[in-house]
Amino acid sequence: MKQELLKKFEEVYGSSEGARVYFAPGRVNLIGDHTDYNGGHVFPCALTIGTYVVARKREDKKLQFYSMNYPENGITEGTLGDLKYRRSNGWTNYPIGILWTYARKGYKIHNGFDMMLYGNIPSGAGLGTSASIGVALGLMIREMFGIDDITNTDIALFGQYAENEFHGINCGIMDQFASAMGKKDYAIFLDTSDLRYEYAPIDMSEYALVITNSHKARGAFDAKYNERRMECERALAELQSVIAIHSLGELTPECYEQVKEMIVEPVLVRRAAHAVYENQRTIDAIKALKENDIMKFGQLMIESHKSLKENYEVTGKELDVLVEEALKVPGVIGSRMTGGGFGGCTVSLMKKDAVEMFTIEVGKNYTEKTGYYADFYNVEMGDGARVL
Numbered sequence: 001m002k003q004e005l006l007k008k009f010e011e012v013y014g015s016s017e018g019a020r021v022y023f024a025p026g027r028v029n030l031i032g033d034h035t036d037y038n039g040g041h042v043f044p045c046a047l048t049i050g051t052y053v054v055a056r057k058r059e060d061k062k063l064q065f066y067s068m069n070y071p072e073n074g075i076t077e078g079t080l081g082d083l084k085y086r087r088s089n090g091w092t093n094y095p096i097g098i099l100w101t102y103a104r105k106g107y108k109i110h111n112g113f114d115m116m117l118y119g120n121i122p123s124g125a126g127l128g129t130s131a132s133i134g135v136a137l138g139l140m141i142r143e144m145f146g147i148d149d150i151t152n153t154d155i156a157l158f159g160q161y162a163e164n165e166f167h168g169i170n171c172g173i174m175d176q177f178a179s180a181m182g183k184k185d186y187a188i189f190l191d192t193s194d195l196r197y198e199y200a201p202i203d204m205s206e207y208a209l210v211i212t213n214s215h216k217a218r219g220a221f222d223a224k225y226n227e228r229r230m231e232c233e234r235a236l237a238e239l240q241s242v243i244a245i246h247s248l249g250e251l252t253p254e255c256y257e258q259v260k261e262m263i264v265e266p267v268l269v270r271r272a273a274h275a276v277y278e279n280q281r282t283i284d285a286i287k288a289l290k291e292n293d294i295m296k297f298g299q300l301m302i303e304s305h306k307s308l309k310e311n312y313e314v315t316g317k318e319l320d321v322l323v324e325e326a327l328k329v330p331g332v333i334g335s336r337m338t339g340g341g342f343g344g345c346t347v348s349l350m351k352k353d354a355v356e357m358f359t360i361e362v363g364k365n366y367t368e369k370t371g372y373y374a375d376f377y378n379v380e381m382g383d384g385a386r387v388l
């Protein structure tokens with residue numbers, strides 16, 4: 001892959017001298033969704049698909065961008081002197097946003113660069129594409145300019161900062177953290193309140209994890225996502241009148257039950273309930289995994305989906321049908337939507353020998369019930385961001 005990318009870079013820019021190749025993966029979250037911006041726990045793993053960036057430093061302040069995913073755009077240009085978000089910039093808002101973030105954090109970049117991007121995460125699938133772009137670019141800038149006091153966790157935080165402050169998407173840290181810190185064959189149990197984490201081995205000798213792409217477009221995702229986050233903030237503000245907490249993630253379910261009547265609007269009660277119980281399920285899930293209780297892990301996945309459907313209302317018909325159909329297949333242990341929702345993918349845990357039947361049955365029934373086609377990918381857990 002590295003050689004092919006360098007060859008393509010040479011074709012686009014005339015030579016590949018001085019160019020290096022960077023990679024940052026996408027992610028799938030096994031359990032713990034819509035908990036990361038509530039100071040709760042998440043349990044994602046990095047994938048082997050993601051974003052590749054090939055780049056080399058320039059002597060002047062010019063920026064040149066090329067995407068293999070949008071070859072029709074050719075090379076477009078920018079300059080270090082103009083790091084503003086513009087809708088017309090399209091995908092190049094990502095490199096501009098990461099440069100802008102470095103500047104905001106006190107790192108002055110004096111040289112421009114020529115860069116080429118290639119992503120192989122299915123588009124719109126909700127598998128952490130934009131996070132992987134941000135992390136790959138954060139890594140590129142750190143390495144290209146020899147900034148040595150930036151850790152991979154900082155790269156994740158810079159990526160999130162760019163999403164929040166430059167793109168206006170109030171996402172949490174999960175996707176960027178998984179992309180920057182992933183480890184082959186491990187998932188990451190991350191406490192988003194303080195970024196303490198633990199790698200948990202996922203033994204796939206008897207079981208398989210399968211991602212199912214609903215191909216349902218995640219229409220108006222950003223607006224709906226930001227709305228959920230605001231609802232949680234409103235619920236938190238009401239609870240803070242009786243209990244000294246900084247986030248919903250600090251509440252145990254028992255404690256939440258005692259104070260929940262302070263929340264007036266029923267819809268906010270449901271949102272907060274999801275945040276609190278989903279956090280507990282994630283903690284319970286890693287415990288189950290450590291005790292080798294795979295059935296319990298699957299049960300928690302099923303409960304997680306139910307709560308994302310009923311309390312958080314982020315699933316929609318397509319993801320619900322995928323989960324319902326998945327659970328009918330013998331050998332399937334758990335299934336749930338993964339990531340932000342409103343379309344995108346599910347992740348299902350099953351016995352290895354159930355995979356074939358799963359793809360046939362779920363594929364057929366899903367199309368019959370929704371009119372969409374489903375795609376299936378075996379989860380391969382890969383390493384986090386790196387220079388190739």
Ligand code: GLA
Pocket residue numbers: 032033034035036037171172173174175339340341
């Ligand atoms: C998106 C966001 C993450 C997280 C998930 C839901 O992927 O980028 O920060 O909130 O949704 O768990």
